[in-house]
Amino acid sequence: MTRPSFPARAAAFGTALLSLAALTACASAPTPGGDAAAPAADANTYTWWDPYPQHDASSAWAKRVDTCGKQAGVTIKRTAYDTTALTNQALLAGQEGNAPDVILLDNPAVSTLADAGMLATMDDFGLDTARFDKNLIAAGELDGKTYGIPIGANTLALYYNEKILDAAGVDPASIKDWASLGAALKKVKASGKKAITFAAIGTEEGSFQFLPWFWGAGAKLTELDSPQAAEGLSLWNSWVKDGLAPNSVMSDSQNTTWEEFLTGEFGFAENGTWQINSAAKAGFPTGIVQIPAKDGGAAPTPTGGEFITVPVQKDTKRYTATKKIVECMTTPEGLVETGTTFAYYIPSTAEGQQAILAKEPSLKPWVEAVRSAKGRTSDNLGTKYPKISEALWTAVQKALSGSAAPADALKDAQAKAKQAVGG
Amino acid sequence: MALIRTDAVATGGRPTAKVSPAPGRRPSGRWTALAFLAPLVVYLLVFYAYPLYRNIELSVHDYTPRAFVQGDPEFTGLDNYRAVLSDDAFLAALRNTALFTLVSIAFQYALGLALAVFFQRGFRLSAVLRAMFLVPWLLPLIVSASTWSWMLNSDNGIVNAFLRAFGIGQINWLTSPGTALLSVTVANIWLGIPFNLVILYAGLQNIPASLYEAAGLDGANAWQRFWRITFPLLRPVSAITLLLGLIYTLKVVDIIWIMTRGGPADASATLAIWSYREAFGTGQPDFSPAAAVGNLLILIAFAAGLLHVRMQRKEGIS
Numbered sequence: 210m211t212r213p214s215f216p217a218r219a220a221a222f223g224t225a226l227l228s229l230a231a232l233t234a235c236a237s238a239p240t241p242g243g244d245a246a247a248p249a250a251d252a253n254t255y256t257w258w259d260p261y262p263q264h265d266a267s268s269a270w271a272k273r274v275d276t277c278g279k280q281a282g283v284t285i286k287r288t289a290y291d292t293t294a295l296t297n298q299a300l301l302a303g304q305e306g307n308a309p310d311v312i313l314l315d316n317p318a319v320s321t322l323a324d325a326g327m328l329a330t331m332d333d334f335g336l337d338t339a340r341f342d343k344n345l346i347a348a349g350e351l352d353g354k355t356y357g358i359p360i361g362a363n364t365l366a367l368y369y370n371e372k373i374l375d376a377a378g379v380d381p382a383s384i385k386d387w388a389s390l391g392a393a394l395k396k397v398k399a400s401g402k403k404a405i406t407f408a409a410i411g412t413e414e415g416s417f418q419f420l421p422w423f424w425g426a427g428a429k430l431t432e433l434d435s436p437q438a439a440e441g442l443s444l445w446n447s448w449v450k451d452g453l454a455p456n457s458v459m460s461d462s463q464n465t466t467w468e469e470f471l472t473g474e475f476g477f478a479e480n481g482t483w484q485i486n487s488a489a490k491a492g493f494p495t496g497i498v499q500i501p502a503k504d505g506g507a508a509p510t511p512t513g514g515e516f517i518t519v520p521v522q523k524d525t526k527r528y529t530a531t532k533k534i535v536e537c538m539t540t541p542e543g544l545v546e547t548g549t550t551f552a553y554y555i556p557s558t559a560e561g562q563q564a565i566l567a568k569e570p571s572l573k574p575w576v577e578a579v580r581s582a583k584g585r586t587s588d589n590l591g592t593k594y595p596k597i598s599e600a601l602w603t604a605v606q607k608a609l610s611g612s613a614a615p616a617d618a619l620k621d622a623q624a625k626a627k628q629a630v631g632g
Numbered sequence: 633m634a635l636i637r638t639d640a641v642a643t644g645g646r647p648t649a650k651v652s653p654a655p656g657r658r659p660s661g662r663w664t665a666l667a668f669l670a671p672l673v674v675y676l677l678v679f680y681a682y683p684l685y686r687n688i689e690l691s692v693h694d695y696t697p698r699a700f701v702q703g704d705p706e707f708t709g710l711d712n713y714r715a716v717l718s719d720d721a722f723l724a725a726l727r728n729t730a731l732f733t734l735v736s737i738a739f740q741y742a743l744g745l746a747l748a749v750f751f752q753r754g755f756r757l758s759a760v761l762r763a764m765f766l767v768p769w770l771l772p773l774i775v776s777a778s779t780w781s782w783m784l785n786s787d788n789g790i791v792n793a794f795l796r797a798f799g800i801g802q803i804n805w806l807t808s809p810g811t812a813l814l815s816v817t818v819a820n821i822w823l824g825i826p827f828n829l830v831i832l833y834a835g836l837q838n839i840p841a842s843l844y845e846a847a848g849l850d851g852a853n854a855w856q857r858f859w860r861i862t863f864p865l866l867r868p869v870s871a872i873t874l875l876l877g878l879i880y881t882l883k884v885v886d887i888i889w890i891m892t893r894g895g896p897a898d899a900s901a902t903l904a905i906w907s908y909r910e911a912f913g914t915g916q917p918d919f920s921p922a923a924a925v926g927n928l929l930i931l932i933a934f935a936a937g938l939l940h941v942r943m944q945r946k947e948g949i950s
Binding site: 303304322325455460599607 | 698781892
């Protein structure tokens, strides 16, 4: 019986250590070659990435993409990624110089990729962007150039449970500003039900859900420590403190809060256009009201939804067919078709909105909400937005968990955001 | 001095390639030896050396998304490290990492050892029970972490429902800055017990039964047998268990990310969470600071490893 030599022991330790190194490095290092999703060299096969893994190859969406390819005279090879993974994959592909022909990007990511120099501008293609709603296309603009076209938009509103509101004696039409909303929430609570749920999770979703209240108070993303911002955060804070909203909102995603709403225990839920079908199937009658601004009127809500973008290609001959694909996705009929395929996406042009309303008049409040909505990266915030957003959701978490008063949490957030965006 | 081949556990299945061709051997023999060695060397270079190099390279440049795509990052030297070390969040994250790691491995080891000694007796059903203790290891992490976060949910969790039955008010396990770190630590301890149990149990099998018999004849009670025989003879196994536990725990991201995302605010953010969040947690990947934090973690693990090797060596000499 002898001890293993010193080198052997060092090797054992070394391998354990290296596995740690591999963990921290593997995700950031590009994999050299062998990427299954790399575009085929075939001149007639066009690659297409989108963030809809829930729609498989047999779905209506996949068929719609195929049809657009056929109209352009090419075959489209579609690959779906999860939203956050898509941005990282796109950056990796850009680095390797094998970006796909078309990417459907979540709107805050457009400016990140545009800033990376990966995207062609819509002007390069001679595509007219004037007919798209200003507030929607703004998220695709950076320094006066447009890098993508919204294929539709969604946004947030307050869903309500009609049964609970009736029992509590609340008329949804009476909700015009924060004061009347607060009164309604208190009535619901007095009737023995839970008043409202929203997602204040420490991710982009948390900022997304907070923005209507932030903007509704008159605050600006460039000034997180304004008194208006503090008012917005104090509103959420008071809901949690007074038991109008559950404490778990801090760790709930939008999906979780929606599941909670579907239990029929909640009066209101802040959620998005994408739940329209689910709301219709709920075991109780539902309705929506627009999120009120502090002193009345509709608060600007953040726009969600994807942009169709065209990564720069070495072989510019490919652009001819790519242009046809983009056009196919963005004609008024195309937008309506996308909208209904997705149950529901509001078209991004006035003409498209008229057309979808003619088909589905019940979407009227949503069309209005989208018209008053605002892009998160607009006001030329662009690539600064993700940093500001991180500071903002951290402030929300700090305030709701009681580790700082809303105003103090926002003061820290402003300092953090300023440092992160460098100015 | 303990003469137990414990390192077999640590090197588990990875044969250490030792090539020392005798002087004057035919060159073709050497080439054959090199050819046999090549796959291992290539494997090590591609999957271990390159990622490590790349991680260091990322951390000394300023890789914005633009620079990442264009491949023209600015060389910034140690700026990323300086920024990380002077960040307010650094000390908090270091403290959280230390608490999370040390408390986790202390409890994992103590409970794992207690269970290992308990199962060594080999009573009826002990095999079945032992298998049940392995369940945390078998479950996919996303399942166990989600289950823990449901159990600890402030409003509808079973833990708070149980406490309510005893008249204890709602505790916001995952959403209050005071308890978030504690909650993820408890979940991590539960996850780590099987690993400690298995390795320590294997170590116990190597202690000769004759020593216990001799001690029994000398009138040693169970307590003395544990402290005078089991514990000292288990020391090398314990050391490697603790070292591996330390390395595994330092790099834990998944369970914390699923349960709290490092929140509320930064209350349960460890260095590993910080690194992950910089790289993948926001809309804009920031690989350089993420790599810098990751490298600091490697350094910490490396220091602990050196300490371990040194202690082993000292023991070998004495």
